[in-house]
Amino acid sequence: MCGIMGYIGGQEPTKIILDGLAKHEYRGYDSAGIAVINHGKIEEIRTVGRVKNLAERVAEAGLRGEFGIGHTRWATHGGVTENNAHPHVSNDNRVVVVHNGIIENAREIRDELEDKGVCFHSETDTESAVQYLGYVYDGNPKEAIVKLTGRIRGAFALVIMFADKKEIWVCRKGSPLVVGHAGNAGFCASDATALLEFTHDVWFMDDDEMARITPAGCEFFDFAGRPHAKETMHLDWNAAMTNRGSYPHFMLKEIHEQPDVMTHTLLGRVASGKIDLSSELPWTAEDVKKFRKIHFVACGTSHYATMTAAQIWETFGSFENRCEVASEYRYRNIPADESTLCIFVSQSGETADTLHAARLAKSKGAECLVITNVRGSTIHREVGNALITPAGPEIGVAATKTFTAQITVLVLLGMYIAKLKGELLPETETRLASALMDIPAKLAEILKQEHDIEHIAREFADARGFFFLGRTLSYPPALEGALKLKEISYMHAEAYPAGEMKHGPIALLDKELPVVALIPKNDMWEKTISNIEESMARKSPVIAIAAEGDQAILQYTRSVIYTPVTEPELYPFLQVIPLQLFAYYVARQRGCDIDMPRNLAKSVTVE
Ligand code: AGP
Secondary structure (H helix, E strand, O other), X not given: OOEEEEEEOOOOHHHHHHHHHHHHHHHOOXXXXXXXXXXXXXXXXXXXXXXXXXXXXXXXXOOOOOEEEEEEEOOOOOOOOOOOOOOEEOOOOOEEEEEEEXXXXXXXXXXXXXXXXXXXXXXXXXXXXXXXXXXXXXXXXXXXXXXXXXXXXXXXXXXXXXXXXXXXXXXXXXXOOEEEEEOXXXXXXXXXXXXXXXOOEEEEOOOOEEEEEEOOEEEEEEOOOOXXXXXXXXXXXXXXXXXXXXXXXXXXXXXXXXHHXXXXXXXXXXXXXXXXXXXXXXXXXXXXXXXXXXXXXXXXXXXXXXXXXXXXXXXXXXXXXXXXXXXXXXXOOOOOOOOEEEEEEEOOOXXXXXXXXXXXXXHOOOEEEEEEOOOOOHHHHHHOOEEEOOOOOOOOOOOOHHHHHHHHHHHHHHHHHHHHOOOOOHHHHHHHHHHHHHHHHHHHHHHOOHHHHHHHHHHHOOXXXXXXXXXXXXXXXXXXXXXXXXXXXXXXXXXXXXXXXXXXXXXXXXXXXXXXXEEOOOOOHHHHHHHHHHHHHOOOOEEEEEEOOOOHHHHOOOOEEXXXXXXXXXXXXXXXXXXXXXXXXXXXXXXXXXXXXXXXXXOOOOO
């Protein structure tokens, strides 16, 4: 949720920290702050709003130091005020802290310290940590942090400086944190992308682990203070991937990256009409026969990717699938055991609910697999078995290219399992494999219609809300289309299986509530047309996402976005880009902050 950046080395730290915070801004953007150590004194500046406001304040004040830490906040405890912004400094000005996560027993610690005469100045949970450190610190940072980590409960990535020490300390439980070292400089960040311009070899902090970062190197300890060795992980992303280039928004750039992303995702996994994941997955035919049930578990867009794939799987294999949102899965008593394959999908690999659901499934003995875009992310490290979506860093808060990469990997996975089980007909494998290889070019064709889609989006940008309708395979993409619109344009949008409308939601339809109908050329075409007619009879304008060559749809609406033709099972791959572009241009017409929509953060690392 929040973003953290820390630097210690030979250079003046403020610019490095501010640049790092700007790269983290998609994680939280309601307030920001920076603290440096300057000749043994803590100096800090905090401000409400964006990192650029902070940069202006830093420039005005001429803030300079030897090393420092910074934070961009997504408020959980305490409103959006300068006082609640991080860093927080202990009353004795000896300790300064930035924090991502939630300290669950903050109230208890605060009461205890207040009883001892310690004053508090903010409404945040974080202040309990820094005042506690100030209270127990006697010149030995490691001992103070051991005491702190033994005292606080909840989720935390904490970065700490002690005014009298030339070092940065970090500790982690439940919230992401990555550490790097290059030359005579040490770094820490919430996201590895912020470190790419300095190093590609990083240490992802594990739970119950702390580190001391100095210009000379990094040392790692457990929460009892015992040192241990730790392997670096090499990142194959490059710094240029985190730039917006000439696009006005990351979201638009990422939408346009989808043909390439899909090509990369297929690379090495499909060749000569055959699917092969054997170099990535350890399973034999015997192993997969054990998987009697398949649980897909994810949140948000990743959840809709699983719903999309689960339906595609049904077309070629006999799977007992269920798709669950992680925040429910983790609290329900859903039977999972050694005969269950649990597939966790998470772009970031840091979503707290998905991570906890994976821990639960593991504890029940289920076979677990993760599909993630971030190699080395917490869920990847904990689950082990993984398929990586090589989409590159996704910065826009609204997920786009990772959805396409996820459904690609998921469909390949289903085909591979069905093949190992002996269920995938060779002709189905060849037909779908070759159709999948053709999809990137078709995505590029759809992108050429961007201006037509923009035109339709502008026309409807003042609607009261939207319904997104689709049947069978088109229903999950409808859900994703509605989510995109809600997230970035703040318009109410609901997705329904089109046949369900008459069981209630149809009551809402009128001329101010347009319907976006997903109507590919498949065996549900006629039934979907009936649903379109039902909507039109209530005067709802209809925008159709139809397949090329479908002239008949023009009898019902002139607002048609055509996708190329593909195999019936694969239309979801083509339906999503028009919906992403539609949401993007509606939001743009409405003047919304597309890459950083209100109230949202890119990865939800708290419950
Ligand atoms: C998508 O546009 C959203 N930002 C959100 O729903 C996201 O997909 C969800 O939070 C899951 O994130 P993850 O894939 O990183 O786990």
